Amino acid sequence: MRISGLSRVTGVPVATIKYYLREGLLFPGRLTSSTQALYDEAHTARLRLIRALLGPAGLSITQVRDVLRIIDDPGPDMFDLLGRVQCATMLPSQRPDTAAAEELIGRAGWHIEPDSPEMHRLAAALDGLAAAGFVPPEGMLERYAAGLHQLASAEIAHIPTESAEAAVRYTVLGTLLIEPVLLALRRLAQQDAARRRFGAPTTG
Amino acid sequence: MRISGLSRVTGVPVATIKYYLREGLLFPGRLTSSTQALYDEAHTARLRLIRALLGPAGLSITQVRDVLRIIDDPGPDMFDLLGRVQCATMLPSQRPDTAAAEELIGRAGWHIEPDSPEMHRLAAALDGLAAAGFVPPEGMLERYAAGLHQLASAEIAHIPTESAEAAVRYTVLGTLLIEPVLLALRRLAQQDAARRRFGAPTTG
DNA sequence: CAATAATAGATAGTTTTAATATCCAATATC
DNA sequence: GATATTGGATATTAAAACTATCTATTATTG
Numbered sequence: 150m151r152i153s154g155l156s157r158v159t160g161v162p163v164a165t166i167k168y169y170l171r172e173g174l175l176f177p178g179r180l181t182s183s184t185q186a187l188y189d190e191a192h193t194a195r196l197r198l199i200r201a202l203l204g205p206a207g208l209s210i211t212q213v214r215d216v217l218r219i220i221d222d223p224g225p226d227m228f229d230l231l232g233r234v235q236c237a238t239m240l241p242s243q244r245p246d247t248a249a250a251e252e253l254i255g256r257a258g259w260h261i262e263p264d265s266p267e268m269h270r271l272a273a274a275l276d277g278l279a280a281a282g283f284v285p286p287e288g289m290l291e292r293y294a295a296g297l298h299q300l301a302s303a304e305i306a307h308i309p310t311e312s313a314e315a316a317v318r319y320t321v322l323g324t325l326l327i328e329p330v331l332l333a334l335r336r337l338a339q340q341d342a343a344r345r346r347f348g349a350p351t352t353g
Numbered sequence: 354m355r356i357s358g359l360s361r362v363t364g365v366p367v368a369t370i371k372y373y374l375r376e377g378l379l380f381p382g383r384l385t386s387s388t389q390a391l392y393d394e395a396h397t398a399r400l401r402l403i404r405a406l407l408g409p410a411g412l413s414i415t416q417v418r419d420v421l422r423i424i425d426d427p428g429p430d431m432f433d434l435l436g437r438v439q440c441a442t443m444l445p446s447q448r449p450d451t452a453a454a455e456e457l458i459g460r461a462g463w464h465i466e467p468d469s470p471e472m473h474r475l476a477a478a479l480d481g482l483a484a485a486g487f488v489p490p491e492g493m494l495e496r497y498a499a500g501l502h503q504l505a506s507a508e509i510a511h512i513p514t515e516s517a518e519a520a521v522r523y524t525v526l527g528t529l530l531i532e533p534v535l536l537a538l539r540r541l542a543q544q545d546a547a548r549r550r551f552g553a554p555t556t557g
Numbered sequence: 558c559a560a561t562a563a564t565a566g567a568t569a570g571t572t573t574t575a576a577t578a579t580c581c582a583a584t585a586t587c
Numbered sequence: 588g589a590t591a592t593t594g595g596a597t598a599t600t601a602a603a604a605c606t607a608t609c610t611a612t613t614a615t616t617g
Contacts, residue, residue, distance in 0.1 A: 151592080152594085164578065165577080168575075171596090177594095178594095182584055182593090185583095185594075201484045206481065210574075227551045228547050265544075267537060267544065274409055275534065276409070277408060280405045281406070285527075289508075292504065293504060293534065296500050298545065303493065304493075305547050305550050307490045323487070323489075324543070329474075329477070330482065331535070331536075333471060333477075334498055335501045335504070335532075338498070340435060340439075342508070343435050346509050346510065356563090356564070357563075366606075368605070368607070386564090413603075414604070
């Protein structure tokens with residue numbers, strides 16, 4: 150398959166494929182001459198993965214490159230892997246006040262590196278709430294933490310251990326591509342809960 | 354307070370404040386002459402809200418404008434309100450295949466408008482998973498749905514009903530600004546769960 | 558009261574990101 | 588041999604979110 154074929158089966162324009170090649174997201178095809186190269190199913194799968202990370206997962210080109218690097222060359226440490234994936238998908242951020250975040254995590258009983266990027270992410274998110282003048286109801290954050298820990302435990306329990314590739318793939322995609330699913334499900338759950346509380350609109 | 358004071362207390366550059374004024378996000382100050390206007394605490398609160406929506410909530414200028422319009426002029430219908438907020442923060446999207454989404458929602462027993470934007474959002478998210486070749490473990494999506502419905506029910510139960518303004522504020526901010534909190538908590542929960550499963554790294 | 562600074566409002570410019578488009582020499586294909 | 592396609596390099600575009608400049612006015616200050 151040449152580049153036009155790759156474009157046809159994935160729906161990604163040739164110019165864009167060339168762009169991803171330049172950016173090092175997509176590995177080059179096998180050159181058969183100075184002006185021809187062949188692409189195979191590995192390229193189509195890779196291209197689809199790139200598009201999923203750029204689209205639904207909402208990553209930038211740079212973040213996709215970092216994540217793909219981890220997929221291509223994962224270290225041996227499974228615990229560390231999770232942290233590296235999460236780091237790769239953080240926006241570089243200021244250092245907000247982590248006091249509220251640490252208190253919340255402490256009350257939840259979690260053991261977390263206090264200065265980790267993810268703690269900063271939580272701190273920044275709580276900062277946003279405070280800046281907007283939103284005070285969550287008593288105990289609400291703890292409830293979020295408990296609920297999400299249940300889900301996270303199930304996710305971690307499902308990480309396959311027989312093959313490193315499978316583990317990496319599961320971890321990366323499970324971390325990143327599930328996020329939009331969660332947000333969509335939350336909004337739909339809110340609609341259902343709101344319908345139960347406030348009554349359905351008279352549709353149909 | 355003049356514009357420079359507003360800039361000072363919020364940390365937002367004057368040029369940016371003028372930009373938000375042009376874009377209609379921030380209501381103009383009270384003119385005291387052709388080249389002077391006064392701003393008050395309402396402006397600082399509004400400005401902080403704008404920044405929270407643009408930053409932590411990750412909205413675009415256009416989405417912020419739509420959300421603020423709802424805050425400024427909410428209709429009477431509480432059920433409808435939730436839907437309108439959610440619509441305002443959707444990216445315009447294609448019409449993906451909603452079959453998988455509908456099946457999931459059906460199994461969860463939720464009553465949702467099948468052709469709603471949020472269903473499309475869920476469908477797009479599931480599409481992303483599929484495109485990347487990720488198959489969630491059996492029953493995992495149902496578990497997400499159940500867990501999030503619990504949280505959503507608590508959220509909806511806390512919507513204040515005594516004042517329309519309070520309800521709108523709670524709904525808008527609770528929908529949008531909690532999202533980054535949830536994602537951060539999920540990642541931290543994953544780290545804690547991973548530590549329990551794979552053991553902590555030998556830190557310190 | 559003169560000099561200096563600040564402001565509203567308009568317009569123009571910048572930066573970043575992600576993608577397209579154009580060229581050209583070198584194949585491939587008909 | 589004529590036409591089309593490609594790899595690779597370079598250039599251009601489009602959108603979003605700011606940021607800077609300019610001008611005619613006010614304020615403020617010494």
